[in-house]
Amino acid sequence: MASLRERFPDTSSRVPRHTAPEINDRIRRETERRVDYYATHIGEIDGRLRALDREWDIERTLEANAAGLGLTGVLLGVFADRRFLALPAAVTAFLLQHALQGWCPPVPLFRRLGFRTASEINIERTALKALRGDFDEAKAQRHGAVRALLEAVRRR
Secondary structure: OOOHHHHOOOHHHHHHHOOOHHHHHHHHHHHHHHHHHHHOOHHHHHHHHHHHHHOOOHHHHHHHHHHHHHHHHHHHHHHOOHHHHHHHHHHHHHHHHHHHHOOOOHHHHHHHOOOOOHHHHHHHHHHHHHHHOHHHHHHHHHHHHHHHHHHHHHHO
């Protein structure tokens, strides 16, 4: 019998866990290829970071897809045939399944189309910021703060 953790994986791993390994590998390789490119094109990183801010992750894509299908089903159910109300009911069930398990019927399609999780997008964002040197100043500030702390302790 599967444990609760296996049935309901954490948010960051649930979609990759239910994605074919070759799709996860392709997404990872594409991210690595982009980061490798920007390692030699540092001046273009700001533009890529802006693009990442606009990139839709798989959660947002699923939510928009579900909302569109749900609204369509309700409108068709009200104005055409009540049987169309089954569509928003099914969409709601799939959303619940996705929220709990990280899988629903559109996930494999969206993953094949290249939609990434927020964690996968943030990996690229963080790598690009590191290449740009964003963390160098933080390291220097932390070092300075440690030095000031030690000076204060020594004066006591």
